Amino acid sequence: MKFFGRPEYCEYIRLLVRLHDLIADGTDELPDGECLRDGMDECSEDFTDDEVASLNGISADFYSLREKPTKSAVRTGAVDHDLRLAIDKMRDGEYATALELIRKNQSTIDLPDLCYLRGRIFSNAGLDDVAIRFFDRAAELTPENPGFAFIALDSMKRFDIQAARLRAEGILASKEPIPPSLLLKAGEVQFEAAPEIGNGADIKRTLIPVFEKVIVEFETAHGPETATLLPLAYALCGFCFRDVAEFENARRCFDQAIKLAPGDGAIRTSRGMLLYGCDKHQAVTDFMKAIDLETPIVWPYLFLAHHYVVVGRFEASLDMCQKSFRFPASAKARANTYEWLAICEAALGVNPDTVRLHFNKALDLAPANKRIESNRRVFEENIGRKSPRDIAWEQVGDDEIRESALVEHQPVA
């Protein structure tokens, strides 16, 4: 990754875009601007000539944020080739090269598209605080295209959830007609910020009519966004119902989301978690499907590990426990996994030292957990038993595991 892999280079870009904000305000020659420039000296002491050339180009790009649209030059085949190459380079993480290719051909690209492309490159490079300025400019230049405002809010959410929440609040409170895609994004931002605001259930209750409105608008309009955004709208509505304890409505929404997006493992996982303990057959089916879909989250593995250990399918539970380690999980969830792993190993007659090690790991992660402590004691008392599969372990109940997981689980949109 040329240049962008270096933190000082990225830091310089962040300071540079702030300097351009001051230049636009006409305040860059005041003490704040001088201070900012001193900070830029600091982080750029040993830049190479190539890095300096690249940064000069990026600084020129930032000026395009304040330009007025002009008629673009005619685009040739060579330009199209360069633009395709720029997208490929961006996907390969060669952000500086992608920006250079766009810059080289900028006279042939309409300003909103130019801003959008630059925004995408910075966003992909992890500089959403820079990208947002380009997305906002694209949205400002083409208010009739809600896609840019949607992307801008999505970008803002990634680097400053509070600022995104304020913007989302404004969108949701607007008296103007708001396109459903933007309304959905604003609702999603509010949903994600809800735990930090406090009184999350109240906020989620207010979001239900927002998502229901979005669903109606998508279903009646059948626009190009419907296929991708309608399942998300149903899923978010499902999460809100779930969090205000309206179980049947939540299930209805998840059912609909899965019908529309059968290949979405995250939504299947969410429905599985909702149903675990009340429609366990469907829940287990959802988790198995989510695993088939290679969903990159830990929950399907953990729930199946729990299910299998409870019904005495120790080999299957062991397999789920081991696979779950590929994904991030909280200490509490990990403690459960180590406990189930130890139980399975004990039941399958694995070396007691290994079983003990895993019980100890579980207790290191959850030292106050009496159940793990008790199960470790049961294990020690039963070492050498002829039929280890029949040991009576103290199990976590379905409802307990479900409630505990729901507290931690947030939708993957």
Add this chain to the structure above:
Amino acid sequence: MPRIFRPMKRDRDGLPVVGIRSKELGVRVPPDVHADVDLDETNSVRLNRRGMSVTLHRRFLKPHLVPKRLKQWHPGAAGADSLSIYRYGEGSFEDSAITENLALAVTSAIHGNVVPATLMHLDDFLSHIADTRDKWTIEEPTG
């Protein structure tokens, strides 16, 4: 005597402003958080290649150091317009003497520092730098 470039605040007579603040002809000194030199207990400048920052050529200046008024030639120029780009000397960019008391310590292919030629008190170092003031000439694109 190496050829070096440095953007500095421009005084009324067109020559660089002498001082110990940012973008002046001199160095920032401790306890300034952005100090350009380290001092020993006698206030002498430590000989560790730190000093007044300069570059090989003006085209290697980072955007925040190029005055905005030069945007026509430097499309990324985002520096303060109170700065001018100054040049000093004519020789090649390598470790070498600038004056009897000052030297260039090259830190990369495009960057170097003006440092004391020998161990000297900070006041002497600043005075020697100030003595070069009338040898700096503005070199900016025009026309």
